[in-house]
Amino acid sequence: MLEAVLLGFLFSIFLVFAGRYFRGKLAVLSALIPISLFVYFASFINEVAQGKVILESVEWIPSFGVNLSFTLDGLSLLFALMITGVGSLVFLYTAAYLKNHKYLDRFYGYLSLFMSAMLGLVLSDNLMSMFIFWELTSISSFYLIGFNNDKADSRKSALTALGITGIGGLLFLGGAVLLGDVAGTYRISEMLGMSDSILKSPEYILIVILIFAAAFTKSAQFPFHFWLPGAMKAPTPVSTYLHSATMVKAGVYLLFRMSPVLGGSDFWHHTLIIFGAITMLYSAIHIIFRTDLKGILAYSTISALGILVFLIGIGTQAALIAASVFIIVHALYKASLFLITGIIDHETGTRDITQLSGLKKVLMPVAIAGFIAALISGGVPPSLGFVGKDLIYEATLHFENNAILLTVIAIATNILLFYAGFVAGVKPFFGKLPDKFEKVHMPSPLMWIPPLLMTVGGLIFGIFPGLIETTFAKPIVNALVTDTEDFHLKLWHGFNTILALSATTLVLGTILYFTIKPKHKLEQAISKLDRIAPKNLLFKLSNGFVDFSSLWTSVFQNGYLRHYLSLIVAFLIIAVGFLLFKDFSLNIDLRSLSRVTIYEISILTMLLCSVLYTVFTKSRLAAVASMGVVGLSFSLLFLFYSAPDLAMTQFSVDTLTVILFVLVLYKLPKYLNLSDNKVRIKHGILSLVFGSMITLLILRVLSEPKNTEISEYYAENAYTLAHGKNIVNVILVDFRGIDTMIEISVLIVAALGVFGLLKLRLKSKDKK
Amino acid sequence: MKTLILRSASSYLLPVLLIFSVFILLRGHYLPGGGFVGGLVAAIAFVLDAFANGLKKTKILIKIHPGFLMPLGLLVAFLSGISPMIIADMPIMTGLWAGHPIPVIGAIGTPLFFDIGVYLVVIGASLTIIFTISESA
Numbered sequence: 001m002l003e004a005v006l007l008g009f010l011f012s013i014f015l016v017f018a019g020r021y022f023r024g025k026l027a028v029l030s031a032l033i034p035i036s037l038f039v040y041f042a043s044f045i046n047e048v049a050q051g052k053v054i055l056e057s058v059e060w061i062p063s064f065g066v067n068l069s070f071t072l073d074g075l076s077l078l079f080a081l082m083i084t085g086v087g088s089l090v091f092l093y094t095a096a097y098l099k100n101h102k103y104l105d106r107f108y109g110y111l112s113l114f115m116s117a118m119l120g121l122v123l124s125d126n127l128m129s130m131f132i133f134w135e136l137t138s139i140s141s142f143y144l145i146g147f148n149n150d151k152a153d154s155r156k157s158a159l160t161a162l163g164i165t166g167i168g169g170l171l172f173l174g175g176a177v178l179l180g181d182v183a184g185t186y187r188i189s190e191m192l193g194m195s196d197s198i199l200k201s202p203e204y205i206l207i208v209i210l211i212f213a214a215a216f217t218k219s220a221q222f223p224f225h226f227w228l229p230g231a232m233k234a235p236t237p238v239s240t241y242l243h244s245a246t247m248v249k250a251g252v253y254l255l256f257r258m259s260p261v262l263g264g265s266d267f268w269h270h271t272l273i274i275f276g277a278i279t280m281l282y283s284a285i286h287i288i289f290r291t292d293l294k295g296i297l298a299y300s301t302i303s304a305l306g307i308l309v310f311l312i313g314i315g316t317q318a319a320l321i322a323a324s325v326f327i328i329v330h331a332l333y334k335a336s337l338f339l340i341t342g343i344i345d346h347e348t349g350t351r352d353i354t355q356l357s358g359l360k361k362v363l364m365p366v367a368i369a370g371f372i373a374a375l376i377s378g379g380v381p382p383s384l385g386f387v388g389k390d391l392i393y394e395a396t397l398h399f400e401n402n403a404i405l406l407t408v409i410a411i412a413t414n415i416l417l418f419y420a421g422f423v424a425g426v427k428p429f430f431g432k433l434p435d436k437f438e439k440v441h442m443p444s445p446l447m448w449i450p451p452l453l454m455t456v457g458g459l460i461f462g463i464f465p466g467l468i469e470t471t472f473a474k475p476i477v478n479a480l481v482t483d484t485e486d487f488h489l490k491l492w493h494g495f496n497t498i499l500a501l502s503a504t505t506l507v508l509g510t511i512l513y514f515t516i517k518p519k520h521k522l523e524q525a526i527s528k529l530d531r532i533a534p535k536n537l538l539f540k541l542s543n544g545f546v547d548f549s550s551l552w553t554s555v556f557q558n559g560y561l562r563h564y565l566s567l568i569v570a571f572l573i574i575a576v577g578f579l580l581f582k583d584f585s586l587n588i589d590l591r592s593l594s595r596v597t598i599y600e601i602s603i604l605t606m607l608l609c610s611v612l613y614t615v616f617t618k619s620r621l622a623a624v625a626s627m628g629v630v631g632l633s634f635s636l637l638f639l640f641y642s643a644p645d646l647a648m649t650q651f652s653v654d655t656l657t658v659i660l661f662v663l664v665l666y667k668l669p670k671y672l673n674l675s676d677n678k679v680r681i682k683h684g685i686l687s688l689v690f691g692s693m694i695t696l697l698i699l700r701v702l703s704e705p706k707n708t709e710i711s712e713y714y715a716e717n718a719y720t721l722a723h724g725k726n727i728v729n730v731i732l733v734d735f736r737g738i739d740t741m742i743e744i745s746v747l748i749v750a751a752l753g754v755f756g757l758l759k760l761r762l763k764s765k766d767k768k
Numbered sequence: 769m770k771t772l773i774l775r776s777a778s779s780y781l782l783p784v785l786l787i788f789s790v791f792i793l794l795r796g797h798y799l800p801g802g803g804f805v806g807g808l809v810a811a812i813a814f815v816l817d818a819f820a821n822g823l824k825k826t827k828i829l830i831k832i833h834p835g836f837l838m839p840l841g842l843l844v845a846f847l848s849g850i851s852p853m854i855i856a857d858m859p860i861m862t863g864l865w866a867g868h869p870i871p872v873i874g875a876i877g878t879p880l881f882f883d884i885g886v887y888l889v890v891i892g893a894s895l896t897i898i899f900t901i902s903e904s905a
Binding site: 750751 | 792796797798799800801802803804805808809811812815819835838839841842845846849860863865875877879882883885886889890892893894896897898900901902903904
């Protein structure tokens with residue numbers, strides 16, 4: 001299985017080098033990759049249908065419990081087949097859709113990168129490897145949405161999508177780490193038995209919230225749904241593949257996978273039901289206001305994802321069956337509708353539903369595909385959509401709480417989805433053909449065969465639901481529910497409540513389709529509400545963040561050195577002062593201090609004089625020189641207190657500092673009084689406070705008991721261990737040599753920094 | 769500042785100060801001194817020369833850009849640090865000493881080479897900073 005996952009990665013790497021051969025007619029050969037993978041995964045259908053779970057594990061980072069372990073059960077097989085199956089059709093379709101595109105090879109590279117990442121995601125049994133594949137899907141999606149990178153719109157949408165799904169990915173990592181911590185393993189198959197102890201752990205709520213956040217961002221649940229309509233800027237094959245059939249279902253897949261481990265609590269079920277219900281209804285209502293075909297499909301996709309989350313939230317066996325069948329239904333009709341939209345866009349140059357009509361005259365096979373897709377989407381018998389819709393109603397009707405309310409929401413959503421399917425799949429083809437579309441001609445068969453194939457599949461599965469029952473529905477339920485009841489998928493259940501509900505949906509949907517016509521006016525009307533839409537609120541939040549950052553920066557980093565210095569000093573005063581005065585006690589034994597001699601008095605006098613001179617002198621050079629005197633006085637002090645090493649170093653450093661100052665200041669104009677007295681007084685107070693605080697700090701240190709253990713160790717061992725008599729130097733080059741090593745590295749970095757900054761400026765000056 | 773006195777003095781002071789800096793470097797092991805101070809003294813010697821004769825002449829005198837001394841010194845220090853690992857299979861930064869001290873230089877060992885590395889880095893870094901600033905000022 002590892003090879004199957006890696007195949008797409010290898011192919012995209014191969015395209016980096018051999019891409020130019022795949023831009024022309026050979027491009028269609030790329031489809032061999034997903035087709036062969038589809039055949040490979042299809043060969044497991046029998047084994048999995050018999051209830052076998054195929055496990056494979058390759059050690060990757062065993063010390064962290066991160067391994068490439070793959071599992072193939074009903075759920076992952078369904079997703080794998082969907083990824084490779086829809087993938088094959090999309091690969092074929094792209095060859096015609098982007099024919100002779102300059103970057104066709106690049107597009108295939110991104111697509112196969114995505115396919116592999118997605119396969120890895122659904123096959124992973126290890127949470128960590130799943131996270132890595134999860135992120136890879138976000139990244140490849142970023143490239144694909146921004147494929148038309150010369151358009152500002154595409155770039156922005158790509159960034160939004162990456163931002164939202166990226167935040168989700170980060171939260172997923174958090175949830176995975178916490179969950180791995182609680183369970184003691186990252187393997188999902190090992191967690192299955194620990195469900196009870198995980199539910200009782202104090203971190204449970206946090207884990208669930210993090211996993212939800214990941215799933216909701218990826219699967220575009222309210223209020224994170226807005227990246228998906230934006231992602232429609234991508235070329236249609238991408239919308240088909242990533243943003244309706246596979247990637248957006250990754251969040252749903254995660255919820256599926258986690259429901260045996262984390263499900264079972266009220267929090268899990270209620271949250272999912274609430275968010276799913278809001279999403280499915282909210283975005284279904286949005287459909288009415290859209291006129292762009294892809295916009296309609298995007299919102300109906302969000303709504304469908306909402307239904308899936310909603311069903312997982314209900315979590316009964318009936319609901320899980322409904323969800324797994326609905327995934328297949330949705331993949332079949334939504335991918336077809338997207339491909340059909342792509343054909344319409346490709347041939348007529350517009351996706352505006354108010355302009356499109358009568359296309360069946362020129363695009364007959366496409367019209368057939370569109371019609372069948374609409375039937376599946378609307379749940380008209382005998383399509384698989386009908387089976388799927390019945391299962392949904394069965395799940396809601398038999399749920400113990402608020403069954404009526406949930407069923408009403410489900411019916412309302414389904415009516416609107418019926419409308420969406422017919423607007424996208426039927427409306428463009430009926431009515432009068434406008435003159436400007438007379439010359440529209442059929443596209444290459446590579447484009448119209450894939451949607452036709454999928455819709456016909458939807459019909460066949462609908463007539464023979466048994467095909468899905470044994471291959472997918474049962475293995476999935478076996479993988480997710482511990483004690484299963486036997487069930488059968490059927491097209492005809494006899495006359496009962498559910499049939500009545502289905503009929504109501506169909507009738508109301510038809511009425512809706514004939515009464516409401518998509519209009520630009522409606523779209524404009526709803527755009528007035530955009531101000532309070534989650535998208536804009538989030539954008540406002542991010543703009544506010546930027547504004548706050550620039551305000552913060554302009555306050556703390558305004559470019560004036562004196563400002564930085566006073567800020568640093570003020571901060572130190574507050575931070576150190578707080579700790580110092582929290583419990584301040586000063587008890588210095590005056591007798592323990594050594595006697596003050598005439599040397600110290602004279603040096604202190606010298607220090608004081610030169611400090612005062614520095615502050616009040618009118619000449620810059622004189623100030624620098626008297627600063628030098630301060631430094632030299634200090635080195636004298638060190639000398640008196642028997643620290644010759646320190647004195648020497650201080651002496652040389654001070655010499656160099658003075659030279660540096662002189663070099664910089666020498667060429668400046670004569671002393672100008674730039675700061676007024678107010679500022680000077682402010683700085684003076686700041687310095688005085690800082691100085692007195694440091695003095696107090698040192699006095700405080702003196703009153704602490706001395707710890708001489710370390711210095712004694714050095715004194716004893718300097719000669720015996722390091723053959724040196726100068727302890728300071730032995731510490732520098734031997735005992736703590738690695739510190740010195742790092743210090744000289746820092747010194748080099750500083751020198752390089754100065755060199756780079758100044759030389760770069762010199763060069764740009766030279767250019768002028 | 770091209771005064772005659774400073775210029776004549778610096779032509780004597782430069783070699784003397786350089787020798788003095790090496791002396792400080794070598795004596796560091798037993799008495800106050802060491803690579804850091806030695807490097808600073810050497811840097812001061814060159815800066816003095818630059819004051820007296822102009823930066824251009826000093827640069828010609830040094831021949832290579834002082835910046836190159838930095839990686840060289842870091843390399844010397846690093847090699848002396850890891851040599852115990854390679855030669856004697858001992859932990860990093862273990863001091864290795866060669867037999868009896870040599871007159872004038874003193875005991876030879878990896879810490880000495882480490883100090884030489886520090887010495888070179890300090891010269892390189894301070895001269896790079898000072899030369900760059902004085903060129904741009």
